[in-house]
Amino acid sequence: MELSKVIAPGAVRVLGQLTSKKRLFQELGEVAAQAYGLKAAITIDGLQERESLGPTGVGHGIALPHARLEDLKKIVGVFVRLEKPLDYDSVDRQPVDLVFALFAPKDSGVDHLKALALVSRTMRDPAVVAKLRANSDPAKLHAILTEARAPQAA
Numbered sequence: 001m002e003l004s005k006v007i008a009p010g011a012v013r014v015l016g017q018l019t020s021k022k023r024l025f026q027e028l029g030e031v032a033a034q035a036y037g038l039k040a041a042i043t044i045d046g047l048q049e050r051e052s053l054g055p056t057g058v059g060h061g062i063a064l065p066h067a068r069l070e071d072l073k074k075i076v077g078v079f080v081r082l083e084k085p086l087d088y089d090s091v092d093r094q095p096v097d098l099v100f101a102l103f104a105p106k107d108s109g110v111d112h113l114k115a116l117a118l119v120s121r122t123m124r125d126p127a128v129v130a131k132l133r134a135n136s137d138p139a140k141l142h143a144i145l146t147e148a149r150a151p152q153a154a
Contacts, residue, residue: 001114003122004146006102007077011035012138012145017084021051024086028065028101031078036103038076042069043103057090062123066102066116075104075115079145081132098123098132100145 013031018024025047029040046067050056056065078101085095100119104112122128122145131144 001111001118002146003077003118006075006115006118007079007142007145008035009139009142011076011078012142013079014081014083014136014138014141016082018082018086021086021088022048024080024082024088024099025051025065028078028080028099031080032076032101032103035078036076038069038072038103043067046103047101055089055091057088057092057094057096058120058123059090059092059094060129061085061090061094061097062129063088063090063096063099064102064116064119064123065099066104066112068104068106068108068112070106072103072105075102075108075111077102077115077119079141081136081141083136098129 011031025044029044032038032043033040046069047065050067057063080099082097085097088096135141
């Protein structure tokens with residue numbers, strides 16, 4: 001699996017100041033609706049439902065919210081870089097500025113976990129993260145994400 005197959009160029013955004021995690025999820029839902037034709041309300045509900053199980057802020061300013069959705073045919077992603085970090089209840093209590101949301105079909109099983117692992121490895125790469133934080137052009141951000149060669153699990 002490659003990120004280029006998961007995230008469309010139109011699913012990458014740079015956003016200004018957001019006031020809450022709920023507002024972030026609304027933005028992610030709107031981007032998913034525009035990029036993939038998903039229903040924004042369903043994606044938002046899916047993200048909030050998953051988040052209620054425990055925060056998806058993984059530390060170092062990175063969040064990986066995800067949801068399994070009905071009527072979705074393949075795994076898709078949305079990436080957002082926040083110009084002003086947002087309090088996210090992350091494991092390290094640091095605010096978040098890089099968000100990669102993943103949406104998978106309800107019955108995707110292990111493929112959902114493989115995609116999440118790929119995104120996680122990519123977002124743990126210090127060089128990739130530095131490049132993402134240094135760019136504000138969505139096209140460049142998409143290129144950075146899709147060209148990244150995530151280290152393989154041992």
